Amino acid sequence: MTQIEIQSTNHNASLEQQASAAVDQENLARAPDNPSQRLPITATNPKTPKKLTLVPLIFLIYFEVAGGPYGEEPAVKAAGPLLALLGFLLFPFIWSVPEALITAELSTTFPGNGGFVIWAERAFGPFFGSLMGSLKFLSGVINIAAFPVLCVDYMKKIIHPLESGWPRRISILISTLVLSFINYTGLTIVGWATVLLGLLSLLPFILMSLVAIPKIQPHRWLSLGQKGVKRDWNLYFNTLFWNLNFWDSVSTLAGEVDKPQKTFPRALFVAVIFTCVAYLVPLFAVTGAVSVDQSVWESGFHADAAEIIAGKWLKFWIEVGAVLSAIGLFETQLSSCAYQLEGMANLAILPKFFGSRSKWFNTPWVGILLSTLITIGISYMDFTDIISSTNFLYSLGMLLEFASFIWLRRKLPDIKRPYRVPLGIPGLVVMCLIPSAFFVLIMVIATKIVYLVSGLMIVGAIGWYFLMNFCKKKKVFKYNIVEDGNR
DSSP states (O other): OOOOEEOOOOTTOOHHHHHHTHHHHHHHHTOTTOGGGOOOOOOOOTTOOOOBOHHHHHHHHHHHHTSSSTTOTHHHHHHOHHHHHHHHHHHIIIIIHHHHHHHHHHHHHSOSTTTHHHHHHHHHOHHHHHHHHHHHHHHHHHHHHHHHHHHHHHHTTTSGGGGSHHHHHHHHHHHHHHHHHHHHTOHHHHHHHHHHHHHHHHHHHHHHHHHHGGGOOGGGGGOOOOTTOOOOHHHHHHHHHHHSOOGGGGGGGGGGBSSHHHHHHHHHHHHHHHHHHHHHHHHHHHHHHOOOOGGGOSTTHHHHHHHHHTOHHHHHHHHHHHHHHHHHHHHHHHHHHHHHHHHHHHTTSSOGGGGOOOTTTOSOHHHHHHHHHHHHHHTTSOHHHHHHHHHHHHHHHHHHHHHHHHHHHHHOTTSOOSSOOSOOHHHHHHHHHHHHHHHHHHHHTOOHHHHHHHHHHHHHHHHHHHHHHHHHHTTOSOOOOEEOSOO
8 A cells, every 4th residue: 555755845834833844754654564554644735833722623614515505595596495404404313423433543543634635545545535636626516606695695785786697697706706815815814804704694693592482383384395396306405415524625725734633533523513513503493484485585685584573674684794704614614725725735646836825825825826716717517517517526535535544444443543433434334324325315316417527527536647747757846755665
């Protein structure tokens, strides 16, 4: 099995950097005679101190996954109030908790930018590390493309020309470029900004839920939808999945986190509870207090419900909150994509220039630029196709991630795991089988355009690996120094 060991070229590295590699060095020492048991050491930028602490990391995870109850409304349109409520009650246990547990164990065992790419590479070799990186990167940038669209969907309720045509397209383009530039200014800014954005975007939902209490009629929660309305299972499952996935995306920022072995498990635990409550409380309030045609439950309906419950002032506040939430979602997930590419460059899966950092803001500008360009190209797709394409690629990536997790437990049983999921291999298999079945379902019910888009991207991901190998052999690009004793 391949050993990857990125060597630092900076002989004057700070004591803080040396400490950040201590866990990896200890893991190496545990298997001195077996190179295949050794763990990768991913280089961190010598100019970048680890500044992400517990509170901003919680909100970064929150925005990686949710960013608020915006976008949950189509679940009611697809299957009625009862199934929507049950979905957001049960799905976290089927999917969110297992993914968060896996992320906590592997991020603390393999700290460093790259996250799930490192996990797949250590489990199955460089081809699968590259494939994992490509699938997750593509699903990430497709997911990012949904947020300017979601933002404009709320803004069009105030600015009606944004409903269609060139005004809508231009607004999506401008918002994408502006938000990308904000990301370019630094992860520290993004981290603390998400705390403020999270609180401001959730506050109107808290007020709406409180005002709605006297108007709630509990029997409305038991409705299976209007008679004669056919359930849209494709929309239902994709809405649940899209609103509750990407827990592992924050792993690509592990190299920027202070004391990741302690901070990651705590942050993930709090973020899971916080996210589920943020979805359920407004959904219970609105479905119980408002009786409307099921067809109006589209993305953005929470703002209309706020007007019905409390008045136009709260509708306006929720629409402003939606814009703030979209900003937070965009910023956190763009950061993950950009730092993932830097991590892949550190592992020599990508050329060295993918890890280049800005001289002004010390951010991975190549990753930010590439992610932004792809996002702009995809943002004009239909919103439903955006989420479905994201879910399809993400499902494939997660199947590989689950396989990597279980195989690493078997392959490297003795390495130090600062956090360990308290199950043996049979229990881990059962834990992963349930969400895996859901992944297969998501892929089976995909539309033709999703199959086409996803299929082309998968072929491209495989081709990309062989192209990079060719470039490496021909020395077309420079790669980071890699000790590769087993390839």
